[in-house]
Amino acid sequence: MDKKPCNSVVDVEVRKGPWTMEEDMILINYIANHGEGVWNSLARSAGLKRTGKSCRLRWLNYLRPDVRRGNITAEEQLLIMELHAKWGNRWSKIAKHLPGRTDNEIKNFWRTRIQKHVKQAENSNPLMQGYEHNDHNANSSASTSTSQMSGIVGHNQQHEHHANDNYSIQPCAENMETSFPTTNFSTGWNDNNWSMEDLWNMQLLNGGE
DNA sequence: AATAATAACAACCGCTGTGTC
DNA sequence: GGACACAGCGGTTGTTATTAT
Numbered sequence: 162m163d164k165k166p167c168n169s170v171v172d173v174e175v176r177k178g179p180w181t182m183e184e185d186m187i188l189i190n191y192i193a194n195h196g197e198g199v200w201n202s203l204a205r206s207a208g209l210k211r212t213g214k215s216c217r218l219r220w221l222n223y224l225r226p227d228v229r230r231g232n233i234t235a236e237e238q239l240l241i242m243e244l245h246a247k248w249g250n251r252w253s254k255i256a257k258h259l260p261g262r263t264d265n266e267i268k269n270f271w272r273t274r275i276q277k278h279v280k281q282a283e284n285s286n287p288l289m290q291g292y293e294h295n296d297h298n299a300n301s302s303a304s305t306s307t308s309q310m311s312g313i314v315g316h317n318q319q320h321e322h323h324a325n326d327n328y329s330i331q332p333c334a335e336n337m338e339t340s341f342p343t344t345n346f347s348t349g350w351n352d353n354n355w356s357m358e359d360l361w362n363m364q365l366l367n368g369g370e
Numbered sequence: 371a372a373t374a375a376t377a378a379c380a381a382c383c384g385c386t387g388t389g390t391c
Numbered sequence: 392g393g394a395c396a397c398a399g400c401g402g403t404t405g406t407t408a409t410t411a412t
Binding site: 177178179180212214215218219222223265266269270272273274 | 377378379380381382383
């Protein structure tokens with residue numbers, strides 16, 4: 162990392178909140194031409210009124226071409242649970258074993274879906290009580306937790322059918338492959354909701370400049 | 371149909387580790 | 392070795408969408 166005198170972006174006007182399509186385009190174009198890294202200066206050079214941190218996060222979690230979105234498969238769920246049982250909240254470490262998934266996505270998935278069911282299961286089944294402690298104690302038995310959690314996945318499926326009609330515990334590398342390239346994460350259209358395909362198509366049309 | 375409650379997700383914040391000067 | 396800037400991580404919050412009443 163080189164260390165140059167660097168006027169803080171914070172001094173200037175800093176935009177916060179949801180990214181606009183225009184900002185996304187600027188970021189994509191800039192990275193396509195100059196590559197990623199040195200995020201603070203990137204943000205300035207690209208003319209984005211965002212912090213480098215914000216740019217990095219947006220790129221890593223959302224704009225990167227290899228980011229997979231939506232529909233976490235049953236295999237991925239199991240893997241997440243297994244790795245979480247092993248490592249605890251080491252989201253980035255877990256994410257490395259799930260190609261295309263981001264730590265943020267896995268973290269959100271865990272907190273919003275799995276943890277909820279763990280709590281429910283705990284209330285109805287004392288056997289589950291060891292699991293949540295893995296949040297704080299990553300050394301608990303992985304195999305025990307995982308096998309118990311499998312039941313939860315099944316339960317989860319019943320509630321998640323709207324999100325993934327293909328849920329079934331069977332080898333679904335095929336599912337993953339076929340669904341990935343055409344995955345459209347949009348749930349609707351508004352100023353802030355466009356498909357990555359659109360953005361990348363536009364980027365290509367612009368000739369990357 | 372309107373409203374409230376809940377779920378899901380995107381983004382921000384604070385902290386820590388690392389490299390450079 | 393200390394100061395600084397950047398990168399990365401994990402926790403938390405805010406917003407939007409969906410479901411239930």
